[in-house]
Amino acid sequence: xxxxxxxxxxxxxxxxxxxxxxxxxxxxxxxxxxxxxxxxxxxxxxxxxxxxxxxxxxxxxxxxxxxxxxxxxxxxxxxxxxxxxxxxxxxxxxxxxxxxxxxxxxxxxxxxxxxxxxxxxxxxxxxxxxxxxxxxxxxxxxxxxxxxxxxxxxxxxxxxxxxxxxxxxxxxxxxxxxxxxxxxxxxxxxxxxxxxxxxxxxxxxxxxxxxxxxxxxxxxxxxxxxxxxxxxxxxxxxxxxxxxxxxxxxxxxxxxxxxxxxxxxxxxxxxxxxxxxxxxxxxxxxxxxxxxxxxxxxxxxxxxxxxxxxxxxxxxxxxxxxxxxxxxxxxxxxxxxxxxxxxxxxxxxxxxxxx
Amino acid sequence: xxxxxxxxxxxxxxxxxxxxxxxxxxxxxxxxxxxxxxxxxxxxxxxxxxxxxxxxxxxxxxxxxxxxxxxxxxxxxxxxxxxxxxxxxxxxxxxxxxxxxxxxxxxxxxxxxxxxxxxxxxxxxxxxxxxxxxxxxxxxxxxxxxxxxxxxxxxxxxxxxxxxxxxxxxxxxxxxxxxxxxxxxxxxxxxxxxxxxxxxxxxxxxxxxxxxxxxxxxxxxxxxxxxxxxxxxxxxxxxxxxxxxxxxxxxxxxxxxxxxxxxxxxxxxxxxxxxxxxxxxxx
Numbered sequence: 028x029x030x031x032x033x034x035x036x037x038x039x040x041x042x043x044x045x046x047x048x049x050x051x052x053x054x055x056x057x058x059x060x061x062x063x064x065x066x067x068x069x070x071x072x073x074x075x076x077x078x079x080x081x082x083x084x085x086x087x088x089x090x091x092x093x094x095x096x097x098x099x100x101x102x103x104x105x106x107x108x109x110x111x112x113x114x115x116x117x118x119x120x121x122x123x124x125x126x127x128x129x130x131x132x133x134x135x136x137x138x139x140x141x142x143x144x145x146x147x148x149x150x151x152x153x154x155x156x157x158x159x160x161x162x163x164x165x166x167x168x169x170x171x172x173x174x175x176x177x178x179x180x181x182x183x184x185x186x187x188x189x190x191x192x193x194x195x196x197x198x199x200x201x202x203x204x205x206x207x208x209x210x211x212x213x214x215x216x217x218x219x220x221x222x223x224x225x226x227x228x229x230x231x232x233x234x235x236x237x238x239x240x241x242x243x244x245x246x247x248x249x250x251x252x253x254x255x256x257x258x259x260x261x262x263x264x265x266x267x268x269x270x271x272x273x274x275x276x277x278x279x280x281x282x283x284x285x286x287x288x289x290x291x292x293x294x295x296x297x298x299x300x301x302x303x304x305x306x307x308x309x310x311x312x313x314x315x316x317x318x319x320x321x322x323x324x325x326x327x328x329x330x331x332x333x334x335x336x337x338x339x340x341x342x343x344x345x346x347x348x349x350x351x352x353x354x355x356x357x358x359x360x361x362x363x364x365x366x367x368x369x370x371x372x373x374x375x376x377x378x379x380x381x382x
Numbered sequence: 383x384x385x386x387x388x389x390x391x392x393x394x395x396x397x398x399x400x401x402x403x404x405x406x407x408x409x410x411x412x413x414x415x416x417x418x419x420x421x422x423x424x425x426x427x428x429x430x431x432x433x434x435x436x437x438x439x440x441x442x443x444x445x446x447x448x449x450x451x452x453x454x455x456x457x458x459x460x461x462x463x464x465x466x467x468x469x470x471x472x473x474x475x476x477x478x479x480x481x482x483x484x485x486x487x488x489x490x491x492x493x494x495x496x497x498x499x500x501x502x503x504x505x506x507x508x509x510x511x512x513x514x515x516x517x518x519x520x521x522x523x524x525x526x527x528x529x530x531x532x533x534x535x536x537x538x539x540x541x542x543x544x545x546x547x548x549x550x551x552x553x554x555x556x557x558x559x560x561x562x563x564x565x566x567x568x569x570x571x572x573x574x575x576x577x578x579x580x581x582x583x584x585x586x587x588x589x590x591x592x593x594x595x596x597x598x599x600x601x602x603x604x605x606x607x608x609x610x611x612x613x614x615x616x617x618x619x620x621x622x623x624x625x626x627x628x629x630x631x632x633x634x635x636x637x638x639x640x641x642x643x644x645x646x647x648x649x650x651x652x653x654x655x656x657x658x659x660x661x662x663x664x665x
Binding site: 081082083102103104105108109110112113114115116117118119120129130133134177181 | 554556557559560561562563564565566570574575578579581
């Protein structure tokens with residue numbers, strides 16, 4: 028087990044003035060035994076970052092250290108890591124046993140020990156009856172478990188997961204998520220997990236790194252990221268449906284958007300151009316008082332809850348409503364009350380959190 | 383669209399049987415001719431049924447006791463030369479093109495695409511076009527009348543390199559990365575992963591290249607002058623003397639039949655693999 032430190036890491040493709048920089052100086056300290064999830068939209072550089080930790084991509088600038096040892100120039104096989112790939116990357120011509128044993132065989136581990144380690148991993152992952160099968164005879168979920176087994180038998184200091192669940196169907200994904208959690212509790216190995224799925228990130232992470240366009244937007248526990256998003260990007264990315272973000276002008280207790288003015292339930296940190304963030308679950312419908320009025324444009328029934336889409340002073344706005352409450356009609360104008368403790372304020376220019 | 387109708391079925395079978403007869407008839411004639419004494423075949427209506435000289439003719443051909451006007455080299459020796467030549471060409475071609483495709487796909491080196499295109503361009507040049515310079519080189523190196531001379535010029539293969547390159551390109555990148563993390567070096571990866579995955583392509587190429595090697599005619603004709611280095615295909619030609627000389631057609635035909643056997647055996651035994659190699663790839 029080991030800590031990982033990522034210091035000012037930059038990745039660029041190509042050389043000279045034409046170089047295309049895709050990661051712009053990422054810093055993160057991951058402590059021993061921690062489970063950290065890197066989440067972001069596709070193309071944000073999260074996989075590239077993981078692959079630099081793995082040693083599959085060169086580090087253009089900066090440093091990555093695993094267990095205090097700088098690994099910039101160390102081959103992947105010598106970094107004491109194991110990686111689980113999105114499409115499993117099992118060797119198709121080898122049996123499950125051979126797949127899991129291959130790394131150990133190359134490392135010249137004695138055959139008895141290989142057998143013992145593989146059996147142990149197979150037991151943890153309930154793969155015992157499949158050891159002699161070929162990958163193509165297994166289902167997606169089973170293949171995924173073999174890929175994890177291959178990682179476990181190496182007894183690495185760090186596990187790296189590159190979107191390992193995205194090829195599974197929804198049910199299996201939830202189940203495997205739990206298995207990964209259980210596995211981490213049992214083995215306690217430092218893990219870095221890349222995903223674009225915020226539910227995966229929220230449920231698995233002890234801490235999460237939110238990335239966008241090659242930059243780290245925020246690092247923190249899922250609670251911190253959800254309750255105190257550092258930027259409008261994080262606010263909009265984490266949480267489903269996403270947080271409502273309304274650009275307007277604050278003047279004392281008044282917030283004006285496109286000429287329309289609303290009374291704030293709690294005071295803003297300062298006057299001027301600000302972005303108000305309000306989660307759909309932190310707004311309720313109230314009997315008409317005229318201040319926050321929303322013209323309903325569409326409704327969505329999700330089972331336990333109902334989403335109401337409308338416009339608030341010209342800006343798109345979503346409200347989450349308990350499905351047991353009577354829904355408004357489309358075209359109707361309803362009144363809203365925002366929870367005073369759950370207003371998020373961001374600077375309109377820098378898009379950073381204000382207070 | 384598959385309809386089952388009796389007339390269609392009959393028609394299809396008639397066409398197939400006719401086609402087969404057309405292809406098989408000359409072979410049958412060759413076989414019949416190889417079982418008669420030499421005088422019997424040259425008579426006006428040629429016998430259409432196998433004769434009684436099967437063993438005589440075949441053993442005469444194999445040991446070289448034909449006594450015809452042309453070459454009387456023993457066919458046993460020629461078959462051996464052909465077999466060695468075809469096998470060396472096949473194995474050599476597969477080995478060389480596997481390795482060069484491996485280099486082209488998995489290594490970054492200067493002028494990589496130039497090399498690829500250079501190989502690709504040679505696809506357009508058949509043996510015949512470069513046969514004179516090749517002959518000059520081989521003869522200067524003193525390789526005429528040797529296995530080296532018969533095989534080495536034919537080993538380089540753009541087609542096979544291209545085929546393996548295309549196959550390697552379809553192997554998922556993650557497999558390479560997984561192997562890197564498992565600690566497999568390039569040659570280890572080649573040996574443990576790439577080679578087993580290429581099994582079916584190798585089998586398909588083996589069949590094609592073996593037949594190619596076995597059926598080489600023009601090059602061995604130039605590169606060999608001594609009877610004991612004739613491959614069987616050249617040997618047949620040498621057996622037939624020109625003009626009105628009395629050729630022992632029965633012996634020639636026996637040789638032809640024997641020359642046909644090894645490629646047929648290879649095709650029959652490797653057919654399953656061959657088809658698999660052309661149709662699917664295990665990934």
